[in-house]
Every structure is written in structure tokens, then in C-alpha cells.
Amino acid sequence: MARHAGVSTTAVSKVLRNAYGASPQMQTKVRAAIEELGYRPSAAARGLRGQTYTIGVMLPEIRNPFFADVLDGVTEHLNGTDYQLLMAQCCNDVAGEARLTDAMIDRSMDGLILIAPISSRRHLQAVARTVPTVVVGRHGHSADYDTVTDDDFAGAGLVVAHLAELGHRHIAHIEHLEKDPVRLVEMPNAQRADGYRHAMNAHGLADGINVVSTTYTQEGGYLGARQLLSRDVRPTAIFAGADIVAMGVFDALSEAGLSAPADISLAGYDNTTFAAFGPISLTTVDQAGHQMGGNAARLLLDRIADRARPTAQVKLSPTLVARRTTAPPSSQGRS
Amino acid sequence: MARHAGVSTTAVSKVLRNAYGASPQMQTKVRAAIEELGYRPSAAARGLRGQTYTIGVMLPEIRNPFFADVLDGVTEHLNGTDYQLLMAQCCNDVAGEARLTDAMIDRSMDGLILIAPISSRRHLQAVARTVPTVVVGRHGHSADYDTVTDDDFAGAGLVVAHLAELGHRHIAHIEHLEKDPVRLVEMPNAQRADGYRHAMNAHGLADGINVVSTTYTQEGGYLGARQLLSRDVRPTAIFAGADIVAMGVFDALSEAGLSAPADISLAGYDNTTFAAFGPISLTTVDQAGHQMGGNAARLLLDRIADRARPTAQVKLSPTLVARRTTAPPSSQGRS
DNA sequence: ATGAAAGCGCTAACAA
DNA sequence: TTGTTAGCGCTTTCAT
Numbered sequence: 063m064a065r066h067a068g069v070s071t072t073a074v075s076k077v078l079r080n081a082y083g084a085s086p087q088m089q090t091k092v093r094a095a096i097e098e099l100g101y102r103p104s105a106a107a108r109g110l111r112g113q114t115y116t117i118g119v120m121l122p123e124i125r126n127p128f129f130a131d132v133l134d135g136v137t138e139h140l141n142g143t144d145y146q147l148l149m150a151q152c153c154n155d156v157a158g159e160a161r162l163t164d165a166m167i168d169r170s171m172d173g174l175i176l177i178a179p180i181s182s183r184r185h186l187q188a189v190a191r192t193v194p195t196v197v198v199g200r201h202g203h204s205a206d207y208d209t210v211t212d213d214d215f216a217g218a219g220l221v222v223a224h225l226a227e228l229g230h231r232h233i234a235h236i237e238h239l240e241k242d243p244v245r246l247v248e249m250p251n252a253q254r255a256d257g258y259r260h261a262m263n264a265h266g267l268a269d270g271i272n273v274v275s276t277t278y279t280q281e282g283g284y285l286g287a288r289q290l291l292s293r294d295v296r297p298t299a300i301f302a303g304a305d306i307v308a309m310g311v312f313d314a315l316s317e318a319g320l321s322a323p324a325d326i327s328l329a330g331y332d333n334t335t336f337a338a339f340g341p342i343s344l345t346t347v348d349q350a351g352h353q354m355g356g357n358a359a360r361l362l363l364d365r366i367a368d369r370a371r372p373t374a375q376v377k378l379s380p381t382l383v384a385r386r387t388t389a390p391p392s393s394q395g396r397s
Numbered sequence: 398m399a400r401h402a403g404v405s406t407t408a409v410s411k412v413l414r415n416a417y418g419a420s421p422q423m424q425t426k427v428r429a430a431i432e433e434l435g436y437r438p439s440a441a442a443r444g445l446r447g448q449t450y451t452i453g454v455m456l457p458e459i460r461n462p463f464f465a466d467v468l469d470g471v472t473e474h475l476n477g478t479d480y481q482l483l484m485a486q487c488c489n490d491v492a493g494e495a496r497l498t499d500a501m502i503d504r505s506m507d508g509l510i511l512i513a514p515i516s517s518r519r520h521l522q523a524v525a526r527t528v529p530t531v532v533v534g535r536h537g538h539s540a541d542y543d544t545v546t547d548d549d550f551a552g553a554g555l556v557v558a559h560l561a562e563l564g565h566r567h568i569a570h571i572e573h574l575e576k577d578p579v580r581l582v583e584m585p586n587a588q589r590a591d592g593y594r595h596a597m598n599a600h601g602l603a604d605g606i607n608v609v610s611t612t613y614t615q616e617g618g619y620l621g622a623r624q625l626l627s628r629d630v631r632p633t634a635i636f637a638g639a640d641i642v643a644m645g646v647f648d649a650l651s652e653a654g655l656s657a658p659a660d661i662s663l664a665g666y667d668n669t670t671f672a673a674f675g676p677i678s679l680t681t682v683d684q685a686g687h688q689m690g691g692n693a694a695r696l697l698l699d700r701i702a703d704r705a706r707p708t709a710q711v712k713l714s715p716t717l718v719a720r721r722t723t724a725p726p727s728s729q730g731r732s
Numbered sequence: 733a734t735g736a737a738a739g740c741g742c743t744a745a746c747a748a
Numbered sequence: 749t750t751g752t753t754a755g756c757g758c759t760t761t762c763a764t
């Protein structure tokens with residue numbers, strides 16, 4: 063290739079990287095040869111010395127549209143740069159996450175964006191010390207990685223305020239069961255549950271606090287709702303910790319011959335496309351996933367440029383999206 | 398690392414790859430050193446000589462749950478192997494697809510799975526000649542790449558048969574507008590439209606043929622349905638070419654104060670989680686995305702093992718999933 | 733069975 | 749401004 067252009071490989075390398083020390087005529091000569099031979103530099107070989115121009119994104123679940131929003135934000139920010147985004151879905155267990163981060167490091171990626179990781183803090187730190195890393199959707203400072211989060215505590219408060227304003231006093235919450243002490247502080251689900259309790263107290267609704275612990279899945283929502291519906295005192299509103307959980311609640315409601323908001327008000331969290339869908343029209347909280355992704359990408363590129371820069375914590379504010387599944391409590395709902 | 402174990406780098410390499418020529422004692426010695434140093438082989442450097450153990454998946458749209466199903470099938474089949482899956486979302490335009498396939502080739506991936514690509518056949522061939530490739534969700538033979546498809550023609554037939562059996566005679570179809578002559582034959586959307594026409598004729602419903610061309614998006618479904626509803630002769634049933642299109646149809650129906658199946662029957666295609674969701678309960682066609690993914694992974698590994706093997710075309714049979722959005726036509730629906 | 737040496741396609745330090 | 753040279757961390761002949 064270099065021979066074809068009649069120059070040295072160094073020259074080619076320089077032109078490719080727009081590095082210092084390449085005359086205009088050299089540039090044209092090399093570019094012509096590149097064009098002619100359809101030459102493409104091997105990112106793999108390049109990675110042995112310099113950068114691979116590859117950024118890895120780890121996502122826990124591809125089906126959750128919220129993560130797709132985040133991804134769009136990342137993609138958009140990276141458009142026009144030389145970086146290529148490669149993502150991998152992860153398996154929802156700590157060992158799998160470690161395997162995946164290792165795999166990305168082995169492939170000498172230039173930077174990693176970890177979305178809602180469940181790994182130990184210790185592992186995240188180790189990863190971040192090896193390769194520039196941004197953690198999305200997990201609270202907690204670190205000197206090694208930047209973070210982008212949504213203010214989940216405040217978001218839960220928005221939901222409670224909305225329902226309280228409609229006149230609900232007995233507002234139940236379905237949370238994702240969390241036992242690990244670190245994650246209990248850092249995971250969004252825990253923050254939402256805390257925010258719920260705090261807001262209930264703040265609105266003088268301490269008596270209406272009612273939490274069911276399941277998982278952030280449709281199944282979890284279904285089981286949680288069944289539990290709530292079977293209790294002596296039935297809540298007039300349910301705040302599901304995620305839209306996907308609300309889907310499960312819908313299932314349980316229709317099974318019980320109930321509907322929202324006629325019999326019970328229902329709110330979710332994430333503003334997924336599912337929530338926005340007309341026939342559903344779920345009241346929910348918008349996390350601005352797009353912005354989160356954009357911020358993550360920006361922070362990552364900044365860190366790649368300067369690894370010594372102090373870490374940043376970006377916290378975005380959620381907004382309530384009131385739709386048709388929430389309404390004032392029906393009289394029969396009170397008990 | 399080799400020094401730490403007191404052996405040559407060659408020996409380490411051999412142990413790592415379970416290659417011939419490593420005594421048991423050598424094995425243990427090396428493995429001990431690996432453990433001790435927490436050593437990880439660089440997949441990047443490895444790629445310069447041998448394989449990278451990386452498989453790339455290109456998907457057009459991460460939000461479509463059908464693609465997630467396919468991905469699950471691929472992942473499951475690859476579990477337990479040394480291969481790591483990395484995916485990238487593509488931009489729905491030919492140039493972007495080319496950029497992405499190039500990027501994956503530059504990163505010396507061992508194999509590619511292209512899901513529903515819109516690139517020219519020529520480009521696909523060029524890619525497949527460079528790296529083992531399996532094309533999913535696109536009809537048409539090639540001597541260079543294996544294919545995995547669903548029998549879309551037959552699937553459309555299932556829908557028409559189901560509706561005809563219910564007594565519908567005027568069944569409209571919303572298709573994805575396709576002009577490119579090659580894609581007109583190879584793309585699933587075109588096959589579905591063909592299958593629809595064929596089945597309508599076969600059932601003696603040639604008069605009821607009514608096709609609207611928009612796009613396979615929610616917006617496309619909305620616009621298509623509005624067009625159908627505004628015509629003099631209103632169909633008693635709508636066959637949307639994809640579940641996502643059916644979502645748009647729902648929007649248009651509720652806007653017009655109509656509902657399915659009371660006023661009009663509605664069927665989709667893909668059996669996405671959305672269709673299965675209780676309150677929706679959309680009649681649709683199941684493509685067995687999971688199986689498609691598994692087959693794609695299997696074919697790819699086979700091809701990586703033997704690049705000369707003749708290509709295979711796997712065509713899976715879809716099944717109808719009758720749910721609650723289809724019913725016999727209401728009398729007022731006839732016009 | 734083992735290890736020395738060459739080289740995969742690049743980039744970076746240096747010399748010309 | 750240019751080209752020469754020495755690696756990056758692996759795999760792969762080919763001697764030993």
C-alpha cells in the first residue's frame with residue numbers, strides 16, 4: 063500500500079491520523095492511493111499501539127425502551143467522530159458483567175459506557191482504572207469514573223405529589239427487592255423507593271405507605287399487584303417503580319376485573335414507548351434517556367482526552383408525564 | 398508473564414489455545430501463573446494473527462422486540478463458546494450499513510450476522526467474501542452467505558385464511574412501500590404483501606384486495622389506517638404488515654372512535670411482547686425469532702469452521718397467534 | 733515436547 | 749518534511 067503510493071508507511075500513518083508533518087502533496091498522493099486500493103486501516107492492529115476508536119456500551123436489557131433512548135443519545139453524540147459504538151447485552155448477574163467488561167478490555171476498547179451495572183463498586187473501580195469509563199444510571203461518587211444519573215429520588219416524589227394532589231391517601235409502591243447494602247444506596251430502584259417514602263411522609267401520608275418488594279419485570283409487577291389487591295386495605299393508587307412493572311400491574315388488574323384509573327390509579331416510571339402508546343396512556347416519569355446518553359458520551363470523550371481530569375457527576379431532573387391512568391380516587395376505592 | 402512461569406511465550410500460547418504439544422506439567426505450571434497474575438490474553442493482538450473470537454451483529458432497530466428475540470437466540474447458542482457477541486445498531490440507510498460492516502471488518506471480527514439489511518446484494522456479497530456472514534430476515538440465495546428467514550409469504554397467507562374463515566371478505570393490508578427491484582423480491586415486507594395478494598385470490602376474495610403503502614413504523618400504521626378509514630368502502634379487517642404498524646392502526650382507530658374487533662378486526666405480524674400484552678391482545682404471526690437467531694449462530698460457527706462449505710438457506714415456518722383483536726365482521730361494518 | 737525467531741499492520745521515537 | 753527502526757502481544761513455522 064505504501065509502496066503503491068511511493069511513500070513510506072510512516073507517511074501513510076501520518077496522513078491517516080492527520081498527524082503533524084505531512085505536506086499537502088504527500089496528503090493528496092496518499093489519499094489517492096487509499097482511494098485506488100480501497101484501503102482500510104485495521105483497527106485491530108492500530109489498537110496494539112494507539113487507539114481502536116471503539117467504544118463499548120454494556121446494557122442490561124435490550125427490551126427496555128429506556129435503554130434504547132440512552133443509546134440514541136450516545137449514538138447521536140458520537141456521530142461525526144471517528145468512534146464506533148459496539149454494544150453488548152448483559153446477563154443480569156455479576157459474573158456475567160465481569161466477563162463482559164473483561165471482554166471489552168481484552169478487545170482494547172478506548173472507553174466503556176456501563177448502563178445500570180449491578181457489579182460491585184470495587185469491580186467498577188477496577189474497570190475504570192483500566193479504561194476510561196462512564197457509569198450511567200447508578201448513583202454514588204467515584205474518583206475513577208464519571209456518572210450520569212437521573213434524580214430518581216425526586217422522580218418518585220413527583221409521582222407521589224401528583225397522586226396526593228388528585229386526592230389519593232393510600233398510595234402503594236412496587237419496588238425491586240434489593241438487599242446488597244451498597245446497591246441499596248446506589249441503585250435507581252432503591253432511590254425511587256426512598257423517594258416514595260420520603261414524599262409520602264412529606265405529604266402527611268405516612269399511614270398510606272405500603273411497599274411490596276418484587277422485581278422490575280412484568281412478572282414482578284403482576285405478582286406485586288396481586289399481593290396488593292388481596293390485602294384487607296386496598297390502595298387507591300399504585301406507583302410501579304418502572305413502566306415494565308406497570309405492565310404486570312395491568313395484567314393483574316384485568317384479571318381481577320378492575321381497570322385504571324376507574325378502580326385504581328396507576329403510575330409507572332421511565333416513559334417508555336409502551337407508556338406513551340394511546341390505548342395504554344400510562345402516567346409515568348420521563349428520565350430524559352436521550353440526554354443521559356449524550357452526557358455519557360461527552361464525558362467519556364473528555365476522559366479519553368484527559369484521563370487525569372477529576373470525575374464529574376451529572377444528575378438530570380426527571381419530569382412527570384401525566385396521562386390517563388391516574389385520576390381522583392373513586393369512592394368505592396376507599397376502604 | 399511467560400518469564401514468571403519460567404517457560405517460553407510459545408508454551409503459554411499453546412496452553413491458552415489447547416494446542417498440540419503441551420505436557421500436563423507444562424499446562425499446570427502455566428495455568429498457575431495465569432491465575433496468579435490475573436493474566437488475560439489481548440484479543441486485539443490475537444486478532445493480528447489468529448481469531449478475535451468476536452462476532453458482530455448488525456441490527457436495524459433496537460426497539461423492535463422481534464430483533465431482541467433473534468438476539469436472544471444468537472446469544473444462547475453462543476453461550477459456552479469462546480465467542481463474544483458485539484452488536485451495533487444501524488441507521489436505516491445504505492451508506493450507514495456499509496460504514497458499519499466496514500467498521501466490523503476493520504476490527505477483524507470472526508463473523509457477522511446481519512439482521513434485515515437493506516444494503517444492495519452486491520455489497521452483502523462483498524462483505525461475505527471478506528468475512529463469514531449470515532444474513533437474517535432477507536430472502537434470496539447467495540453462494541457467499543447463508544440465510545435464515547421466516548416464510549413471510551406463508552405467514553401472510555395464515556392471516557388472510559384466519560380472517561376469511563371468520564367471514565371477512567374485505568381485508569385491507571398496510572405494506573411497507575418498496576421500490577427497489579431487488580429488495581422487492583428479497584425483503585420480508587414485500588413477501589408479506591405478495592403472500593397477502595396470493596391468499597386473497599386463493600380464497601376468492603380478489604375484490605376485497607386493498608393495499609395501502611406506507612412504512613413499517615407506528616406513524617406508517619397511523620397514516621395507512623387513516624387512509625383506509627376515509628375510503629368509501631371501509632374494510633372489515635386490516636392486516637398490518639408488522640406489529641409496530643398495528644400500533645399505529647390502534648391510534649387511528651381510537652381517534653376515529655372505533656375499536657378492534659368490535660368495529661374492525663386487526664392483525665399484525667411478529668408476535669412482539671406488545672402484541673402479547675394483555676390489554677392489547679393482538680392477533681399476529683409468530684416468527685420464532687429465537688429459533689432464527691439460534692440457526693444464524695449455528696450457521697455462522699459452521700462457516701467459520703469451514704469457509705468452503707456450500708451455503709445454506711434456512712426457512713422457518715411462522716404460526717398464527719389468534720388473540721382478541723380479530724372476530725367475525727360486525728353487520729354495520731359491511732358496506 | 734519445547735523454545736527461538738519471524739511477522740501480523742500499525743504507531744512512535746528518532747535520524748536524516 | 750520524510751523515512752528508518754523498533755516495538756505493541758500474540759500465533760506460527762521451524763529448529764532443537
